[in-house]
Amino acid sequence: MVVKDGIRPGGRSARVQAAVHAATRELLARMDRAELTIPMIAAAAGVTPSTIYRRWHDLPSLLADVAVARLRPDAEPARTGTLRGDLDAWLEQYVDEICSAPGRAMTADALACDPRDRNAGSCAAYIRQQLEAIVGRAAERGEPVPGLDALMDHVVAPVVYRIVFGHETVAPAFWRGLLDRVLAETKR
Amino acid sequence: MVVKDGIRPGGRSARVQAAVHAATRELLARMDRAELTIPMIAAAAGVTPSTIYRRWHDLPSLLADVAVARLRPDAEPARTGTLRGDLDAWLEQYVDEICSAPGRAMTADALACDPRDRNAGSCAAYIRQQLEAIVGRAAERGEPVPGLDALMDHVVAPVVYRIVFGHETVAPAFWRGLLDRVLAETKR
Structure with missing residues (x-):
């Protein structure tokens, strides 16, 4: 997978990423990660599952992307x-x-x-x-x-x-x- | 998950573990891990998927158990x-x-x-x-x-x-x- 560092802030792609990351963080905060699925995250983010599969390929890659974004010092x-x-x-x-x-x-x-x-x-x-x-x-x-x-x-x-x-x-x-x-x- | 250290060698439980570990290692050697599923491992090991779910709960836990067994020095x-x-x-x-x-x-x-x-x-x-x-x-x-x-x-x-x-x-x-x-x- 590729960490999406180079995304133009405010573009459609950046908005999708922000919505998917936020949905993932929210779901992780209130459910067991073993039960988390891409369709669930897609529904919470208001995007289609295929949008997520196209960009992150699979759940471990999406979770890794979200984790790295959170580990980045602010x-x-x-x-x-x-x-x-x-x-x-x-x-x-x-x-x-x-x-x-x-x-x-x-x-x-x-x-x-x-x-x-x-x-x-x-x-x-x-x-x-x-x-x-x-x-x-x-x-x-x-x-x-x-x-x-x-x-x-x-x-x-x-x-x-x-x-x-x-x-x-x-x-x-x-x-x-x-x-x-x-x-x-x-x-x- | 629990690493099954205390299993009696030769018992039914040990035979199931050995078959599931061997099937997992073989499948990992010839396919992408993102495509690996528990039903696939169960079919290769000759056990039911529910046998695997009951014992290892999910795929990451099974993969972790197999990995730790392989990392153990021989x-x-x-x-x-x-x-x-x-x-x-x-x-x-x-x-x-x-x-x-x-x-x-x-x-x-x-x-x-x-x-x-x-x-x-x-x-x-x-x-x-x-x-x-x-x-x-x-x-x-x-x-x-x-x-x-x-x-x-x-x-x-x-x-x-x-x-x-x-x-x-x-x-x-x-x-x-x-x-x-x-x-x-x-x-x-």
Whole structure:
């Protein structure tokens, strides 16, 4: 499937996408996803099922598209004035989101369709962009900054792995310890 | 869904599971998974669809069960005589498996059903058991050994994150660098 990033806002295509996404989100909020069907979503969105099949091909692809759209950050990371403060605030919010039941379901949806597609890549790219913004602000202030790969590999990856593959709830002490370690290395 | 770990081998229930798993694997090997249905699997396995619905509830849960069974290691890790050699050999094989198209599809299937279930936890547990065997052998030989958490958080997690969430093919230099770092810390 293809994530419809390039749709002209306000066009017919964008209105269809917005209506289908909204209908999917509403139905997901009040019913079991195992019972959700494309005809149901079509009826709620006021489009024909074939409109949905033509564009998204199947339900997992539509759910993945909706999940990725919801995982896209809607604001720049909070500003606390320090690198450590910004990273702490961002991680706390991120961990809360992906540990929540809707967050876990969205992550699974985003990974669930054809593994050749780029959805999961988008999730990692969104996170990297947020960290890049935080690190860029710190660099402007003249703070020593860690590399983005170090943050992705040794802070984000272990947190996400424990939550998604280990079904654990990670404690703040865990991710703060990971941050301490990466930040200590920038000062060596 | 429930992974059927406790089934008595050879019983009727185990025979049904083996037939349904085998039919699912065969159909997955020769058709697109988007076209796979429970009635098709039932016909191939020689059981009724309601047998499958009663036991696995829905197709994502069945696919997850099949994927987790395939991800379960079928042998102890290769013995090379050193900790570093064993870890290198195990990682090389593991990365090959999860980077392959069937490996990526299995990982997605394992994560795709109800996120409250324990499938993804099983994947992490299988990996941890393999690493535990390798580290245990090294400790018996008197080699200094890293903690399992360090191996999971700083070697396995970044490798899996890049493959699953970043859709990257990780190079041997990447995971060897991660291993170097964790092993260097055991010698401090």
